[in-house]
Amino acid sequence: MGRAPSTPDSRSTAASDSAGTLRAYGGEGGDTRVARRRSALIDAGLDLLGADDVGAVTVRGVCRRAGLTARYFYESFESVDQLVGVMYDEVIEEIAQASLAAFSEGASMRAKVAGAVSAIVDVIDADRRKGRLLFSQALLSPVIAAKRMESTTLFAGLTLQSTSAILDVHVGPAAAVGVAHYQVGGLSRLLAAWLEGDIDLGKADVVDLSIALLVSPAEMLEKSLSRRTGDAD
Known part of the structure; x- marks a missing residue:
């Protein structure tokens, strides 16, 4: 899955979440967004490790699979x-x-x-x-x-x-x-x-x-x- 294009609203949402304010956006609370992105990253990791041709699992690869930026990876995890x-x-x-x-x-x-x-x-x-x-x-x-x-x-x-x-x-x-x-x-x-x-x-x-x-x-x-x-x- 490719990374979703960045828009002014999505950039402001990311900034809000990263700053720790976790404001509601589009009817979805900040904590819910963080949990959803964390779940997407875990699912992407399982996809990569479950592949027949599994290679090195990287932050870039996991983020690409999840359709998220590295910023959101480090929001939940310190490392692969x-x-x-x-x-x-x-x-x-x-x-x-x-x-x-x-x-x-x-x-x-x-x-x-x-x-x-x-x-x-x-x-x-x-x-x-x-x-x-x-x-x-x-x-x-x-x-x-x-x-x-x-x-x-x-x-x-x-x-x-x-x-x-x-x-x-x-x-x-x-x-x-x-x-x-x-x-x-x-x-x-x-x-x-x-x-x-x-x-x-x-x-x-x-x-x-x-x-x-x-x-x-x-x-x-x-x-x-x-x-x-x-x-x-």
Whole structure:
């Protein structure tokens, strides 16, 4: 999208917003305009990072995509790195709310994990740009790498909440955390491969496979415990 031509009214509006007065203009309050431009910049950033031929994301490129000037970029963000960090945090927050709500509604371990996984896949399937931001191996910026390390805690937590009681019995609490991170790594790679089209699976198949990846180790250990208890009897 090209940048909208500047008019005397638009220049005066920009000056008003930049000066911090945030006066109403055309029936729209200043805070609303700032929020709308911020949202447009985030959407533009997702577009650029979600493209197959993604290159360096720059202030100029984001502004061109959003149809805004650099002045409006710096109105909301100090740098492209900050924009990318905010984008990532907002997607993680969306997924966290959806997955944790679904997790809490499950009546069993499998139902909890199934609900959480389905919620995650629903979000990234509805907007593939978000899935690419979270999982694509083609995006290797230091900001994204750091954010992915942070978000691993969320996904590992979902596994630990449902399987820690079983895993703790067999491998101990510390090793249980390691198992959870191992499972999350596998889940991330599976979702990345699916989003990139490297595996030919439907959405339902990806959900089922993801659930199995997360719950099967705990279920196998539980069966092993049951067999040992039976043999002891």
